[in-house]
Amino acid sequence: MDGVPGISFPGIAPGGTFTYRFPVRQSGTYWYHSHSGLQEQSGLYGPIVIEPAAGERFPADRDYVVMLSDWTDEDPRAVYAHLKQQGDYYNYAEPTAPEFFRDVRKQGLRRALAERRMWNRMRMSPRDLADVGGATYTYLLNGMTSPGNWTGLFKRGEKVRLRFVNGSAMTIFDVRIPGLKMTVVSADGQDVEPVVVDEFRIAVAETYDVIVEPADDRAYTVFAQSIDRSGYTRGTLAPQEGMSAAVPAMDPRMPLAMVDMMGAMSSASLSRRERMPEGRQGVRAERSAHGLPERSPPTSLPMGEGGMAHHARSEYRNPGVDMRVDMPRTNLDDPGAGLRGNGRRVLSYADLHTIGGPLDPRQPNREIELHLTGNMQRYMWSFDGVKFSDAKPIRFRAGERLRMVLVNDTMMNHPVHLHGMWSELENPDGTFLVRKHTVNVQPAQRVAYGVTADAPGRWAYHCHMLYHMQAGMMREVAVA
Structure with a gap:
């Protein structure tokens, strides 16, 4: 049983009641x-x-x-309105002039200018870690x-x-x-x-x-x-009420790394970024005002690092898509921006192994690939460049085993939640790893998970960042 108005039930009217009845199948x-x-x-x-x-x-x-x-x-509606007016409205940590001069001292003028030019031309920011803070x-x-x-x-x-x-x-x-x-x-x-x-x-x-x-x-x-x-x-x-311990200082705010934008680029390629001021290798920044139509890359993408991604045609010449990652990374052992190399033992998805293995041992008989897309400046979010109100339902056949593939074409984390069915996350080689209901997809990352369509009905499928979902990063899944 589910509670998404417009999909699984009409909603609970003011002053009304609704009784949820469901079997408890898990603890x-x-x-x-x-x-x-x-x-x-x-x-x-x-x-x-x-x-x-x-x-x-x-x-x-x-x-x-x-x-x-x-x-x-x-009012949450005011928060959303601010984000629509200015995507970084709540971000008080954008790069500053003093930080530029600090970078000049560390990197040299040429490299510091090239890095700023790259981000500015793409109208993106290495500090877009959170929309609301x-x-x-x-x-x-x-x-x-x-x-x-x-x-x-x-x-x-x-x-x-x-x-x-x-x-x-x-x-x-x-x-x-x-x-x-x-x-x-x-x-x-x-x-x-x-x-x-x-x-x-x-x-x-x-x-x-x-x-x-x-x-x-x-x-x-x-x-x-x-x-x-x-x-x-x-x-x-x-051991007793009223006690407290020292509160640690917050870690420094770490900017997004090039891997969060370019995905599976080699370190050699990253070291040449000062010669590529627009950052166009490995990631394509698309602006409706200037980009020309492009041919979609091949439709197959190996699970290993460095494979070329397939982009839906709806991602091109689309004001709601400001970036496409051509070579997404597939590593699940990365704890993420701000946690890398901090000297502590940090959990990653690669560490998680569900006891008992997958619920369904069958191999998937088909694969559905969706790209997580957006335009941070305009605060537009979508799957494959299509917002929820314009999208058709994704259709599962009742009882089938399929693989969902998500490619994050943005520089933000997206925790994606499928209602009604488990998401069984796979290693890059396709073997079962961990069973979850919400899978966080890091920037420029590709993840895959098995799904058994064992719940007939209509279900929501969305990014669990509330305002991302509100802005359009949501689909309906119909199981029949």
């Missing part, structure tokens, strides 16, 4: 939220925990939900601000399970607990082979269960900083 950590009128941004959401009938595979002495979210005092957002942990200091109690030596849920509208968080290792045991409600990390990135709509074992009678800070480093939220694990 784990999940959440619910409104799919109407940007209400998710206003707090209409909450966690759902389903306990296994036979008990947890990884038992713990304490069990806490840690729900991360973003709050704004603005701390300029309007307050970040919350279980509905509390950092001074509120949500506290989870423990006794020394106990195992504590923390069920992290990212219920944000737009914020990707990087989470760590200084002084404690975290053992990740579940992703999107599905048990995984335990993996020990210092930090993990949690995209919008994802959930991760971790187990920690505090060895000392002291407080520990649960620290979650936004991907753009415009703010953070924190809570505390402690």
Whole structure:
């Protein structure tokens, strides 16, 4: 059962009621939220925990939900209007003149000018890490601000399970607990082979269960900083109420790297970027005012690095598409911009292995490829350059096993959520990796996952960044 007005049901009228009835077929950590009128941004959401009938595979002495979210005092419709007027309205970290002179000292005048010229000609920014940030957002942990200091109690030596849920509208968080290792045991409600990390990135709509074992009678800070480093939220694990630990400084804001724009370019090619000031190798910046029509590359794309991408014709000469990645990367071991090489053990999708393997062992009998497209300056978002209101439904045949391929032709992360069916993420060689309901696709990245069409009906398929979905990055999936 689902709750998307206009697709799966008419919606709940003001003053009305609706009873959701569904069989509980799985256990784990999940959440619910409104799919109407940007209400998710206003707090209409909450966690759902389903306990296994036979008990947890990884038992713990304490069990806490840690729900991360973003709050704004603005009307969500005003936030969206600001973004439509100016895509970087809330971005207070764009490159500045003093930073240019710093780059001149480090790189030399020629290279510094070439880099600025490249970004300016494409009307893009290496600082587009988040559309909405701390300029309007307050970040919350279980509905509390950092001074509120949500506290989870423990006794020394106990195992504590923390069920992290990212219920944000737009914020990707990087989470760590200084002084404690975290053992990740579940992703999107599905048990995984335990993996020990210092930090993990949690995209919008994802959930991760971790187990920690505090060895000392002291407080520990649960620290979650936004991907753009415009703010953070924190809570505390402690043996008694009223305690707190030092809050770490936020990491420096790291700009997007060339790999986030060019994908699977070789390091040798990247080192020549000062001779390619427009950055046109590996990525095509398309402007309706000047670009000429181009021929679509070959339709096949090897899973290995360096394959040429196939772009739908609707991506060309389209004011809603400002970039196309010709050679997307397929690496799943990259923790992402801002986390690379930070000296901590950071979780990546390559670390996740769902216990028990895929639900459906069949090989896919067909493949559907979609490109995540947009124009950041105009704040237009879509699949294959076609916004939701103009798109036809994607049709699955009931019972079939198929492969969905997503190629991110933008420089932003897109956590893509398919309602009603599991997404079984594959390694680049096509083998099963991890079962999820939301798959975050990094900039200039290609991912593939198997889907079994075992849920007849009409389902939403969308980027879980609320304003991306609102702007058009959504499709209907019809299973019959």
